[in-house]
Amino acid sequence: MRNWLTPGMRLMLLGTFLFSLGSLCIKLAGERVPTMEILFVRGIVGMGLCWLIVRRSGAGVFGTRRVMLALRGLTGFIALFAEFYAIVHLPxxxxxxxxFSHPVMVAVLAWVVMGERLNLVGAGAVLTSLVGVAVVCRPGFLTGTSGPELDPLALAVALGGICFISVAILTVRSLARTEHPAVVMFYPPLIISLAAPLFAEGWVMPTGAEWLMLLGVALFMNVGQYYMTKGYAVESAARISAVTCLEIVFAAIWGASFLGEIPDGWTVAGGLLIVIGTLALGTSARDETAPGESGG
Known part of the structure; x- marks a missing residue:
């Protein structure tokens, strides 16, 4: 029987699955362990793994465009903190x-800052995804209540995190022209390991089970990122965008199975809109690049 998944799609599927397990570990560890402490552990383990990759590659550990690399590390640190905080404090x-709606912000920033084209299909995809985000956030004008049902601070952090994730992705695209990928991967955990202790409050000594969760965060998310990066290297982003959508499905399964969190109609409806918008955005990007491809 013919295999439906290309090698790049299989790598992305594995990376997405591992990433979802890492998110579950964040949620479980975050019941008592502060967010910054969880992030610090991931940074230390990630820095060690990335350092090994850099050394094997033969590239200089600190790269050449060090100011831009430091900016990549700083935005990555803020983005990951926002991501971890949102996972801990929201379903x-x-x-x-x-x-997951960050591809929309990437497309908007690339259009505004870098002058990249955004055709009619792409604009419609952005609008669809933004409506999906609004539905998930459950604002009062949609629910008929005085305010959102979700934690307002956690929502604000998540929305801000989308912006920093997008900026981090754009810096990676710029750095990829001159820097080895292993060097680009090295800076976020480096900045995390240096900055997290400065901003941390109320650190606790993890229990045995919490140490397992922290180790799971570090290993699942760092190895997941490695496989996702390899997937993007051998497959077009447009083609594997459908696979990344499975992260939402995995999150819903883990939430229902281990946390007793059953997604409601708002989450399902908003998630579908965001998935549709993301897939349409990928199709738009593929259609724009198709005329210039030689097929070789």
Whole structure:
């Protein structure tokens, strides 16, 4: 029987699955362990793994465009903190759905800042995804209540995190022209390891089970990122965008199975709109690049 998944799609599927397990570990560890402490552990383990990759590649550890690399590390630190905070303080499926909308912000920033084209289909995809985010956030004008049912601060952090995730992605696109990928990957955990202790408050000594969750965060998310990066290297983003949508499905399954969080109609409806918008955005990007492809 013919395999429906290309090698790049299989790598992305594995990376997405591992990432979702890492998010579950964040949620479980975050019941008592502060968010910054969880982030610090991921940074330390990630820095060690990235350092090994850099050394094997033969590239200089600190790269050449160090100011831009430091900016990449700083935006990555803020984005990951926002992501971890949202996962801890929001239902897992809601946090994942909101954070998954970052491709829309990337497209908007690339259009505004970098002058990249955004055709009619792309603009419609952006609008669809933004409506999906609004539905998941449950504002009062939609629900008929005085305010959102979700934690307002966590929602604000998640929405701000989308912006920093998008800026981080754009810096990666710029750095990829001159820097080895391993060097670009090294800076976020480096900045995290240096900055997290400065901003942390109320650190606790993890229990045995919490240490397992922290180790799961570090290993699942760092290894997941490695496989997702390899997937993007061998497959077009437009083609594997459908696979990344499974992260929302995994989050809903883990939330229902381990956390007792059953996604409501708002989450399902908003998630579908965001998935549709993301897939349409990928199709738009593919259609724009198709005329210049030689097929080789």
């Amino acid at each position: 897992l499926a809601d946090a994942t759905v909101i954070l």
